[in-house]
Amino acid sequence: MAIFVDENTLVLVQGLTGGQGRFHGLRNRDYGTQVVAGVTPGKGGQDVEGIPIFDSVAEAVASTGATASFVAVPPKAAPAAILEAAAAGVGFIVCITEGIPAQDEAKVFNMLQRDFPDSRLLGPNCPGVISPGKCNIGITAGEIAQLPTADGPNVGIVSRSGTLTYQALYELKQAGIGVSTCVGVGGDPVPGTSFVDCLAEFEADPETHAVMMIGEIGGSAEEEAADFIRSSVSKPMSAYVAGVTAPAGKKMGHAGAIVSGGKGTAQGKIDALRAAGVKVGLNPTEAGQLMAEIVAAG
């Protein structure tokens, strides 16, 4: 088991003929992911290292049975690409694109909810998802992820930041702790998949025994997660929230990482998570150590 993606996931890459799409798409295949198709309008019939290219997502799905899409196209084209995948019936869409305007993102989110409720969007501006040893969609370096063990305990990771996701994977690998699935939800203001969505999946996944969460300043996703943890998560958790020292009113690299009007501070999020019973570390290493303690305690 794992969440969102596993060894049966069939992936198509929108933008496989572009620089980013080719680089990461082929890396994902090298990792063992079943990358079955690429989509680039006007380049149907070509191939990228043996992976067939189609003009549209619908054609790619009809021909290969793809169940997930990896969207690796520029910000201008990404909203339409996401909606095309959803309209073609793709159930899981990963968008790594950084720099999509917030207005477009809000529109896409609500269009998906209304017209394509069976399609889940992960991202945009996210590193993607990896179920170690089974499937890797996105830009995560697969070799940092520790394989899960049959008996466990295995840990699920969910994070808003790319490099801190790698850091978390690395901390667990150093400690020899297996990872069921590692999900990067992304650093934008309107992520398609939230912490709460991921926590619900991890709670239901028998292979996941504990969850590590990496948050950051801005918005209220961590506070919403804390509410959900209190009511609906029985598995032990550790967490880290980046940006304790971030100045107010500045976007800290991620479009969504901003403290405004005294709202969205790291301290507020840390307090909410602690009140929900989550062990919160003051840096990523501490959060990793706390998780090692949780795992050791069984």
Place this chain on the structure above:
Amino acid sequence: MDLFEYQGKQYFARYDIPVSAGDVATTVDEAVAAAEAAEYPVVVKAQVQVGGRGKAGGIKLANDADEVREHAGNILGMDIKGHVVERLWVEHASDIDEEYYASFTLDRAAKLHLLMLSAKGGVDIEEVAETDPDAIVKLHIDPVDGLSTDAARQAAVDATIPERALDGVAEILVQLYRCFTEGDCDLAEINPLILKPTGEVHALDAKVSLDNSAAFRHPEWEEYSATEVLDERERLAKERHLQYIGLEGSVGIIANGAGLAMSTLDVVNQAGGDAANFLDIGGGANADVMAAALEVINTDEAVRSIFINIFGGITRGEEVAKGIVEAVGRVQLRAPMVIRLDGTNAEEGRRILLDAAIPDEQLTTRTTMLEAAKAAVAIANGREAT
């Protein structure tokens, strides 16, 4: 990107939102010319991106050219909470019957647009929210549907805006919403939105924050970025296309990834120091980017040590190390570096750094973030790295 009031009003005008006749001025003579064109009486307003301009004496009424000269002379160069006034906005003074508040933002929790409307305008809305929350009407808008005139009018009714202002307010709300969406704003706010004795409704102030991600479809924003308030360090960083934010401390920071950079600030603080900046060089971390980052850090006279915090993912440790070595060869550093290199092939990377014959007093390496932060803080505080 936050706009000045005058830019906000010019932006509003693009979306047919009524604003007072006026012009921007950078000298006393320009202020007089603007006043003559706008017709007296006029208001002379300091253009700074900080609240409390009126209390600081940055907003004055003038009835003739002599008064404009006097006020413009006093306000230009004035320091308002650390912001020096370089520009004035001079506009025709409006007769005011009532003052309202209106704004559009994205409600991130609801993932919908949010209209906030109040009949209590002209005051700090945060304060109204505290003391009289019922005076603010909140309306969520689905971005797919948009805002209809009927819904806008109903919001105005709910906010107890009087009958004679309803049509005018509803019309402005629809225009402001178009400005917010088509104009790619993070925030579009009018405070106060005024009702004149004539029954007209119009925007007496403008607070606009633009979504930088949408700049590719707004060539008209170029003039705004030219006046963006940046210090020297931030200006250079922008030229080099680096994600940089200037801070007050003495430990210069370079990290790959926004989350890791934020986290680096946190661990420096935990180690008892203060970061001089936030700087995310992204995933690549090649020699050119690293050199550009070091050059920007070098312009900051407060920097006493430089903490380079890199986690190798797809970009392997040895490539990062080669980039650092090459960059150090190109840039004369003002302070010693502490490098924490971890992740994929980190050991090889650290070996490359050690073999590069960079003098020990210039380079300290550590394997964990916290140890590296402690070393960087010790150096910044004039002690030996431990």
